[in-house]
Amino acid sequence: MSSWIDLSANELLSQLEAGQVTSQEVVTAFLDRIHQVDPKVHAFLNLFAEEALQKASVVDERRKNGEKVGLLGGLPVAVKDVLCMKIGATTAGSKMLERFHSPYNATVIEKLEQADGIILGKTNMDEFAMGSSTENSAYNGTANPWDLERVPGGSSGGAAACVASQMAPLSLGTDTGGSIRQPAAFCGITGVKPTYGRVSRFGMIAFASSLDQIGPMTNSVEDAALLLEVIAGHDPSDATSLDRPVPNYREALKEPLKSFKLGLPKEIADFNPDPEIQKAVEAALEVYRETGATIEEISLPNLKYAVPTYYVIAPSEASSNLARYDSVHYGYRTDRKAMMAGLEEGDSPLVQMYSQSRAEGFGPEVKRRIMLGTFALSKGYYDAYYLKALKVRRLIRQDFDRAFEQVDAIIGPCTPKPAFKIGEKVSDPISMYLEDLFTVGANLSGNAAMSIPCGFTSENLPIGLQLQVPALEEERLFRIGHLYQQVTDWHQRRPSLG
Amino acid sequence: MELSRDDIAKVALLSRLQLNDEELDAMQSDLQNMVNFVEQLGEVDTDGVEPMAHAVELHNIFREDKIAPSLPREEALANAPDEDGEFYRVPAVLGD
Numbered sequence: 325m326s327s328w329i330d331l332s333a334n335e336l337l338s339q340l341e342a343g344q345v346t347s348q349e350v351v352t353a354f355l356d357r358i359h360q361v362d363p364k365v366h367a368f369l370n371l372f373a374e375e376a377l378q379k380a381s382v383v384d385e386r387r388k389n390g391e392k393v394g395l396l397g398g399l400p401v402a403v404k405d406v407l408c409m410k411i412g413a414t415t416a417g418s419k420m421l422e423r424f425h426s427p428y429n430a431t432v433i434e435k436l437e438q439a440d441g442i443i444l445g446k447t448n449m450d451e452f453a454m455g456s457s458t459e460n461s462a463y464n465g466t467a468n469p470w471d472l473e474r475v476p477g478g479s480s481g482g483a484a485a486c487v488a489s490q491m492a493p494l495s496l497g498t499d500t501g502g503s504i505r506q507p508a509a510f511c512g513i514t515g516v517k518p519t520y521g522r523v524s525r526f527g528m529i530a531f532a533s534s535l536d537q538i539g540p541m542t543n544s545v546e547d548a549a550l551l552l553e554v555i556a557g558h559d560p561s562d563a564t565s566l567d568r569p570v571p572n573y574r575e576a577l578k579e580p581l582k583s584f585k586l587g588l589p590k591e592i593a594d595f596n597p598d599p600e601i602q603k604a605v606e607a608a609l610e611v612y613r614e615t616g617a618t619i620e621e622i623s624l625p626n627l628k629y630a631v632p633t634y635y636v637i638a639p640s641e642a643s644s645n646l647a648r649y650d651s652v653h654y655g656y657r658t659d660r661k662a663m664m665a666g667l668e669e670g671d672s673p674l675v676q677m678y679s680q681s682r683a684e685g686f687g688p689e690v691k692r693r694i695m696l697g698t699f700a701l702s703k704g705y706y707d708a709y710y711l712k713a714l715k716v717r718r719l720i721r722q723d724f725d726r727a728f729e730q731v732d733a734i735i736g737p738c739t740p741k742p743a744f745k746i747g748e749k750v751s752d753p754i755s756m757y758l759e760d761l762f763t764v765g766a767n768l769s770g771n772a773a774m775s776i777p778c779g780f781t782s783e784n785l786p787i788g789l790q791l792q793v794p795a796l797e798e799e800r801l802f803r804i805g806h807l808y809q810q811v812t813d814w815h816q817r818r819p820s821l822g
Numbered sequence: 823m824e825l826s827r828d829d830i831a832k833v834a835l836l837s838r839l840q841l842n843d844e845e846l847d848a849m850q851s852d853l854q855n856m857v858n859f860v861e862q863l864g865e866v867d868t869d870g871v872e873p874m875a876h877a878v879e880l881h882n883i884f885r886e887d888k889i890a891p892s893l894p895r896e897e898a899l900a901n902a903p904d905e906d907g908e909f910y911r912v913p914a915v916l917g918d
Contacts, residue, residue: 654901714873770877
C-alpha cells in the first residue's frame with residue numbers, strides 16, 4: 325500500500341504502535357518508492373534492502389510478542405554516506421574511500437539501531453562534505469526532486485532529496501557550514517543543525533572538526549524532534565560531545581511558547597536575497613506576528629565576514645583532517661608499477677606514493693580546500709590568515725551572544741537564492757561558497773539552527789526559513805518551528821515525481 | 823598577496839598532492855581567487871580579540887586507566903592497500 329509513504333514519521337509510528345501496519349510493510353513501501361523514483365533522483369549510493377527487511381521482521385516479532393520496542397519502533401531511516409557503518413562501504417562521496425569498509429559503526433548508527441530504526445541505505449553527498457550542490461560527489465550528482473535539472477543543495481543533497489521525494493521518512497545529514505539546512509531549503513524539507521557537541525561525531529568522517537555536526541532531515545519539526553532525541557547525548561568516544569541530559573523534545577512541543585521575540589538581522593538586506601524569498605520570509609514573519617510573537621530588527625555587524633572566516637577555518641581543519649589519507653592504512657593507492665617507473669633521480673618513492681595517490685583519489689574541490697588550508701597554516705601565513713580568522717570568529721560569536729540577549733530566536737532566509745541549475749556554479753568556487761552566507765554563522769558560533777519550508781517561488785522551487793537559537797536551546801527551536809508548521813502547510817507539499 | 827607558481831608548487835608538496843602543469847595553472851588562479859576573497863578579513867579590527875578555536879570550551883577529560891580490547895590486527899589491516907599479514911607495506915623508504 326503506497327499511501328504509507330505519504331505519512332510523517334510520527335504518524336507512521338502511531339500506526340505501527342496501533343498495529344495498523346508492520347515495520348516490514350513500511351520498509352517495503354519505501355523500498356518500492358526508491359526503486360520507482362531513485363533512478364531519476366539518485367539520492368542513494370547504496371541500499372541495504374535485505375538487512376532492512378530482516379531487521380524489520382525482528383522488530384515486528386518483538387512488538388507482536390509485547391516486548392519492548394525502541395523509540396523509532398521500526399521506522400526506516402536513510403544515512404548520509406559520511407557516517408561509518410560496518411555493512412557496505414563508507415565512501416564520503418570520494419573515490420579515495422571507494423572500497424573502505426569501516427570496522428565499526430558511528431555512535432549515531434549504534435543509537436539508531438538501539439532505537440529500532442531500520443537503516444535503508446547510504447545517501448549521496450559532496451565529496452568529504454565539501455560543496456553546496458552534491459555535484460562534487462565522485463559517484464554522480466543527485467537531482468532536486470522539485471526540478472530534476474536543478475541541484476538538491478549540499479553537501480547532504482542525497483539526504484534531503486530522499487526525504488523530499490518520499491524515499492525515506494527520516495534521514496541523517498551533517499552540517500559544517502550549512503550542509504543540512506541549505507539542501508533542506510532547496511528540497512522543501514525540515515533540516516536541523518543541532519548545537520555543537522549535542523550529537524556525538526564519533527564515526528563521522530571528519531571535515532572540519534570544530535564545525536561539524538550531525539542532524540535530522542525530515543518532513544516536519546515534530547519528526548526532527550523525534551530523531552534528535554534518538555541521536556543526541558554524551559559519548560565518551562567524542563570528547564567534544566556535551567555531557568548534558570537529552571530533553572524529551574517531542575514532549576516540549578506540547579507546551580507552546582506564549583510570547584516570544586524573533587530578531588531579523590538588518591544586514592540580510594545588504595545581500596539582496598531573491599525578491600520571492602524576501603516575500604516568503606515577510607509572509608512568515610506575519611504568520612508569527614499573528615501567533616503573538618514580536619519581531620525586532622537586530623544587527624549581526626560581522627555577518628559579511630562569516631563566509632571568508634569560514635573559508636579559512638574550515639579548509640585549515642580539513643587540510644589537517646585529510647592528511648590521514650596516506651594510501652597506507654586504508655583508502656585508494658596509486659598503481660605501484662606505474663608510479664615507480666615514473667620516478668626521477670632523487671624522488672622519494674614514499675612521498676611520490678602519497679602525492680600521486682592523493683592526486684588520483686581526491687576530486688578538484690577537495691584539493692582546492694586542502695591547498696588553501698595548507699597555505700593558511702603554513703609558516704609565515706599562519707598569523708595573517710588562520711589566527712586572524714579565529715579572532716573574527718570570536719567577534720561573530722559575540723554578535724550572536726548580543727542578539728540573543730535581545731531576542732529568543734533569529735529569523736531570516738536560509739539561502740539568498742533558490743536551487744540553481746546543475747552545472748551553473750561548478751566553475752566558480754566563490755559563488756558556490758556564498759551559498760553558505762546565512763548558514764555558516766551557526767557553525768562558527770556553535771548555536772543550533774534549522775531550516776523549515778516557508779513557500780515556493782513562481783518556478784515552484786521551495787524556499788527555506790532559517791531559525792537560530794542559542795546553544796542547547798533546541799526545545800525552543802522546535803517549539804517555534806512547530807508553531808509555524810501547525811498553521812501552515814508548506815512542509816506537507818510534495819513534488820510530483822510520478 | 824600575489825601567489826607565484828613556486829608558492830603553489832610548494833603548497834602542493836606540503837599537501838602531498840601531485841599536480842601536473844595544467845593543474846598547477848588552474849590551482850594558481852583558483853587559490854589566488856580564494857586568497858583574495860578571504861583577505862577581506864584584514865578590514866576587521868581584531869586588536870585585543872582572543873582567537874576562538876572552538877565553540878565550546880574544551881578541557882581535559884580523564885578516564886580510568888583500564889585495559890580494554892582494541893581493534894584486532896586482522897580488522898586493522900583489512901582495508902590496507904598492501905600488507906603482509908602483520909604490517910602495512912609501503913615502497914622502500916631508504917635507498918638500496
